[in-house]
Amino acid sequence: MSEQSKLDFKVFKRLMFFVKSYKKYLLFSLFCTLTLSALTPLRPMLIGTMVSDFIINSQNESALFKWFMMLLLLLFVEGVFQFLNSYFSNLLAQTVISDIRKRLFEHFISFRMKYFDQTPIGNLVTRLVSDIEAISEVFSSGLIDILGDLLMLIFIIFMMMITNWQLTLMTLIPIPLLILATKIFARAMRNSFQSERLQVTRLNTFVQEHISGMSIVQLFNREKQEQKEFESINNDHKQAQINAIWAFSIFFPVVEILASLSIALMLVWGAFQLIGENTPEPAKLYEQIFAFTLWINMLFRPIRQLADKFNILQRGIVRAERVFEVLDMQEDVQIEGEIKDINFNLDIHFKDIYFAYKDEDWVLKNINLTIESGKTVAFVGATGAGKSSIVNLLGRFYEFQKGTISLGETDIKSLQLNYLRKNIAIVLQDVFLFSGTIFENITLGDPTITKAQVIEAAKAVSAHDFIDKLPQGYDYEVGERGGVLSVGQRQLLAFIRAYVYNPHILILDEATSSVDNESEELIQKATEKLTQGRTSIVIAHRLSTIQNADKIVVMDHGEIIETGTHNELLATDGYYRKLYDIQFAEK
Numbered sequence: 001m002s003e004q005s006k007l008d009f010k011v012f013k014r015l016m017f018f019v020k021s022y023k024k025y026l027l028f029s030l031f032c033t034l035t036l037s038a039l040t041p042l043r044p045m046l047i048g049t050m051v052s053d054f055i056i057n058s059q060n061e062s063a064l065f066k067w068f069m070m071l072l073l074l075l076f077v078e079g080v081f082q083f084l085n086s087y088f089s090n091l092l093a094q095t096v097i098s099d100i101r102k103r104l105f106e107h108f109i110s111f112r113m114k115y116f117d118q119t120p121i122g123n124l125v126t127r128l129v130s131d132i133e134a135i136s137e138v139f140s141s142g143l144i145d146i147l148g149d150l151l152m153l154i155f156i157i158f159m160m161m162i163t164n165w166q167l168t169l170m171t172l173i174p175i176p177l178l179i180l181a182t183k184i185f186a187r188a189m190r191n192s193f194q195s196e197r198l199q200v201t202r203l204n205t206f207v208q209e210h211i212s213g214m215s216i217v218q219l220f221n222r223e224k225q226e227q228k229e230f231e232s233i234n235n236d237h238k239q240a241q242i243n244a245i246w247a248f249s250i251f252f253p254v255v256e257i258l259a260s261l262s263i264a265l266m267l268v269w270g271a272f273q274l275i276g277e278n279t280p281e282p283a284k285l286y287e288q289i290f291a292f293t294l295w296i297n298m299l300f301r302p303i304r305q306l307a308d309k310f311n312i313l314q315r316g317i318v319r320a321e322r323v324f325e326v327l328d329m330q331e332d333v334q335i336e337g338e339i340k341d342i343n344f345n346l347d348i349h350f351k352d353i354y355f356a357y358k359d360e361d362w363v364l365k366n367i368n369l370t371i372e373s374g375k376t377v378a379f380v381g382a383t384g385a386g387k388s389s390i391v392n393l394l395g396r397f398y399e400f401q402k403g404t405i406s407l408g409e410t411d412i413k414s415l416q417l418n419y420l421r422k423n424i425a426i427v428l429q430d431v432f433l434f435s436g437t438i439f440e441n442i443t444l445g446d447p448t449i450t451k452a453q454v455i456e457a458a459k460a461v462s463a464h465d466f467i468d469k470l471p472q473g474y475d476y477e478v479g480e481r482g483g484v485l486s487v488g489q490r491q492l493l494a495f496i497r498a499y500v501y502n503p504h505i506l507i508l509d510e511a512t513s514s515v516d517n518e519s520e521e522l523i524q525k526a527t528e529k530l531t532q533g534r535t536s537i538v539i540a541h542r543l544s545t546i547q548n549a550d551k552i553v554v555m556d557h558g559e560i561i562e563t564g565t566h567n568e569l570l571a572t573d574g575y576y577r578k579l580y581d582i583q584f585a586e587k
Helices: 003-017 020-039 042-057 061-108 113-118 121-163 165-171 175-212 214-219 223-275 282-327 387-394 417-422 438-443 451-460 464-468 487-501 517-531 566-570 575-583
Strands: 348-356 362-371 376-381 402-407 424-427 505-509 535-539 551-556 559-564
Touching (some): 042 282, 165 223, 175 214, 348 387, 438 451, 487 517, 551 575, 559 566, 566 575
């Protein structure tokens, strides 16, 4: 067995693991498949007998009618079993892929933020949608159908052998050629499917990114260039599909030619029987030729369908392999702690922290800092100084390489992630809103938060007035990413969201850097309201927003270079004083 075959078998075995909980669906489908495989080859024999005994010989109309009714009954029973087989095989497929999709999404949301920063969103969407749908066809149109076709071939050949073994051998002469053609075809299809999966991912990634960033495309007049790039990717995708079609267009005519050759050999054999010395009874010969003509069509149709079903199986295996690659990723999974009950009203200690996004290219170096409980600490510094990285480490969106961050005496890595993040609220510069209402975006689907609490929070952060003026108020649909709201309005919704969750630790990351003066004033009031009585971390470029902070931490190139209050830092001729002079030079 080749390495590729071993890999395919391993992937298939893992797929079957998901079927264990739904064995009843699988067993019933297999029962229907076995029944159909046994019933279907009976039809040619029944029709051949009717032709011989009641049309050529006796022409007994009453007996012919009885046999005709038997044939109708057989067709009806086949139809019932085909329906049941299709229903339960598709039920099995949809149930299994539902479990796989849930498992995959659950695994996705356990990844560190680093994975999402480095992986295109279109790639992830392809895994969750296109790849999973291809896997579903393994069960609905691949596995059970292949088994059914194989069983039908066995029953057909068995029926042919007991009818006339010599004629059977004559009609099976083209089969070795067909097996060889099928093998070549399967190899070509696997290569085309691997190319297809790559091009589908590229196409999904390009479309997703450029639709999301359409404003940038239009703003910089990049329509023609992006159109050319899309056409190039689209042509590659088209070529991958054409390669698959090319293989189909060669294989299927070969099957038809070999089927015609088999019928021709049968007719030649029949002709020799008629002119030979031991000529059988003509009616019997006609019965066999009639039945064999139908059997040959039945024989080559499953073989042709086997190629189709095998391709579906191959495509599903290839896509499943990609899904399992993601499920097997463990280095990106966040490490869970065990502690889920601790007093958050404790000081936060950063001790000898070193952090790098890649290797030892340190973004943070030798960070030693204490954030006192209930106090407001502000971080300032140039872009890239490492301010936001501090936030990412505290929320454990990234893991630091050296040092410890502790809450009191407890290492934050020993806390359960859900418990840690439940007690931390972050208001970012770029507020993300989901498609839905304002109320849904504030509560994020938490059923314990009432509308009265949301309204109270909105009033507390001075956002109720603008929400109340919207057409449906708190039930107003904000559109994708909150596109119908201004930047300042989205920021205020983020403050309401933080307020209703009542966190112990509040983080404001550049929350006022992109808003107008009027919105900044509202947000400044909201900040004062939110920071009361809780540990607060504020990252800001505008020094006017953090002058009342209990401590200001000045960072440069990943290191802390100054700490103190606003007045203390102004009293020294340091980095903070220079930033202040630059921002307030005109005043």
